[in-house]
Amino acid sequence: MVRSRAISATELRPHDPDKLVEAVVVSLDDDKAEEAVVIDLRGRSSIADHMVIATGRSQRQVGAMAEHLMEKLKAFGLEVSLEGKTQGDWVLIDGGDIIIHLFRPEVRVFYNLEGMWGLPPAEKAPEALSSGKLGEFRA
Numbered sequence: 001m002v003r004s005r006a007i008s009a010t011e012l013r014p015h016d017p018d019k020l021v022e023a024v025v026v027s028l029d030d031d032k033a034e035e036a037v038v039i040d041l042r043g044r045s046s047i048a049d050h051m052v053i054a055t056g057r058s059q060r061q062v063g064a065m066a067e068h069l070m071e072k073l074k075a076f077g078l079e080v081s082l083e084g085k086t087q088g089d090w091v092l093i094d095g096g097d098i099i100i101h102l103f104r105p106e107v108r109v110f111y112n113l114e115g116m117w118g119l120p121p122a123e124k125a126p127e128a129l130s131s132g133k134l135g136e137f138r139a
Contacts, residue, residue, distance in 0.1 A: 020097060028069075036053070036055075039052070039117050051101070052101070053113055059104065062091055069102075070093065073093070078097065079095075089107045090104075101113055
């Protein structure tokens with residue numbers, strides 16, 4: 001008889017938060033997210049290690065990005081909660097170590113989460129970001 005071994009939650013969690021961020025950024029890039037920004041919160045906030053903010057052009061795209069990210073985060077062994085998917089204007093994904101905000105463009109500009117962390121708004125982000133390249137900021 002073969003005995004199965006129980007796997008603890010810590011074994012499933014990534015040991016490197018940067019690998020988790022990389023997986024999220026790759027997923028967003030694959031889904032054609034726009035103006036994605038990674039904010040490093042380590043040492044600045046206890047809510048998470050990283051916050052990612054990205055824009056989708058439509059409610060459908062925002063919803064699809066959220067679904068794909070949920071699958072990836074669960075594959076890392078994270079318990080994930082999701083808010084706002086039915087509307088698709090602003091979806092919040094809480095993966096514990098990482099928090100992801102997905103917006104439609106006008107909703108992102110209205111709430112200006114980057115401004116809370118001292119970053120320029122997405123529409124006025126540095127050239128590297130507005131060109132569609134992903135950027136990382138340390139808050």
